[in-house]
Amino acid sequence: MTTPASPRVLTVVLNYRTPDLALRAVEGALREMEGMAGAITVVDNASGDGSMEKISEAVAARGWERVRVVQASHNGGYGAGNNFGVKLGLPDGSDPDYVYILNPDAVPEPGAIRALADFMGRHPKAGFAGSRVHGEDGSYHRTAFRFPTILSELESGAATGPISRLLRRHILSMPEPAGDTEVDWVAGASLMIRHQVFVQTGGFDEHFFLYFEETDLSRRALALGWTSHYVPASRVMHIGSVSTGMKTWRRTPEYWFDSRMRYFVKNHGLVYAAAATLGYTVGALIFKLRLVTGKQRGGPAHYLSDMWRHALRSAWHRQLGTGPASQRL
Numbered sequence: 247m248t249t250p251a252s253p254r255v256l257t258v259v260l261n262y263r264t265p266d267l268a269l270r271a272v273e274g275a276l277r278e279m280e281g282m283a284g285a286i287t288v289v290d291n292a293s294g295d296g297s298m299e300k301i302s303e304a305v306a307a308r309g310w311e312r313v314r315v316v317q318a319s320h321n322g323g324y325g326a327g328n329n330f331g332v333k334l335g336l337p338d339g340s341d342p343d344y345v346y347i348l349n350p351d352a353v354p355e356p357g358a359i360r361a362l363a364d365f366m367g368r369h370p371k372a373g374f375a376g377s378r379v380h381g382e383d384g385s386y387h388r389t390a391f392r393f394p395t396i397l398s399e400l401e402s403g404a405a406t407g408p409i410s411r412l413l414r415r416h417i418l419s420m421p422e423p424a425g426d427t428e429v430d431w432v433a434g435a436s437l438m439i440r441h442q443v444f445v446q447t448g449g450f451d452e453h454f455f456l457y458f459e460e461t462d463l464s465r466r467a468l469a470l471g472w473t474s475h476y477v478p479a480s481r482v483m484h485i486g487s488v489s490t491g492m493k494t495w496r497r498t499p500e501y502w503f504d505s506r507m508r509y510f511v512k513n514h515g516l517v518y519a520a521a522a523t524l525g526y527t528v529g530a531l532i533f534k535l536r537l538v539t540g541k542q543r544g545g546p547a548h549y550l551s552d553m554w555r556h557a558l559r560s561a562w563h564r565q566l567g568t569g570p571a572s573q574r575l
Contacts, residue, residue, distance in 0.1 A: 253363055255284035256342035256441075258331035261350050262290075262321065265297040267485070268350035269304050272313055275348055278359040279312070284342055286313045289331040292321040323501075324434070325450030325459040332444055342441050349435040351485040352379070361480040362438035365426065373443040373472025374464060376432025377480035378422075387484055388419040390429040390476040393465060394509065396518070396525040403529025403550075406536060427476045431464035436482040443467050451512075458505040465513055498546045503556035516564075523557050526550070 257275045261268040268288060275286055288305070290298040302315045314337055318330050332345050344366055346359055354377070362375045379387040392398065397416040401409055410417060420429060437460065447466045450459045464474050510519035530550045546552075 253343035274353040291327040323455035326452040358480040374474040377436035377482040378478040400525040403526040434460040458509040
């Protein structure tokens with residue numbers, strides 16, 4: 247495939263009840279797309295709180311002619327909302343060369359979007375290019391990842407120095423790469439995707455409501471020969487988890503476990519999914535043996551029991567052929 251000298255970029259910002267943040271993200275994207283061909287589509291994911299109207303009025307008042315605001319018919323989650331925006335294409339009805347997914351709580355820094363587009367132009371087999379994402383204080387947010395495996399689940403459950411060192415090449419989150427690096431997948435907060443990847447894969451699997459959808463898409467694309475890359479020259483500030491509330495979860499929501507189960511069953515089979523759950527359990531039991539050291543696990547409470555409750559319920563639904571599709575794979 248020959249990439250045009252001036253590629254067309256479609257930026258998609260998916261909003262769910264964060265209109266002020268979405269407008270800030272759009273303003274940043276507009277600034278960084280100056281001189282680049284393309285447009286910006288804001289998809290309101292059926293917020294139902296006046297977000298659509300607020301964003302539309304602000305776009306019109308500010309004269310942002312390159313910005314289109316549309317509303318999804320229902321909140322189908324991250325994958326469904328972004329698919330909706332991508333399928334609309336550019337305002338003239340043509341397809342873009344690249345799709346740039348930008349979270350509403352993220353703001354691209356100078357040169358961020360162009361750096362990703364330039365990287366894609368230099369690497370014709372790159373299907374994905376992700377930014378260095380950092381917090382408001384400049385601290386690195388985990389961006390570059392390996393695919394989840396039984397061993398990554400074991401390490402995550404154990405969170406124990408000797409095991410983490412032994413399994414360092416299997417830890418889900420990679421250490422921050424110093425330069426351009428091929429990875430298994432990159433976080434979707436600031437992610438450029440070759441449009442041809444969407445065409446060949448059909449886009450995000452909409453059975454994932456939130457989480458694991460970009461992981462799944464990257465795996466399917468890799469099977470077709472498309473690689474994923476971390477590009478630190480592209481820097482993006484990210485508040486993080488504003489729409490989902492992940493930072494304040496007291497318990498892990500059902501949809502997270504649905505997505506986790508779907509990813510493992512879909513890509514590896516039911517036996518592997520069960521082994522991954524067992525792997526995390528073994529690791530968690532190892533961690534509990536170390537509680538005498540005073541080390542406490544962060545994150546939502548009762549994760550292990552909630553995970554097993556979900557796994558058993560999923561097995562029951564699968565046996566009966568009922569429940570969410572992620573439980574019936």
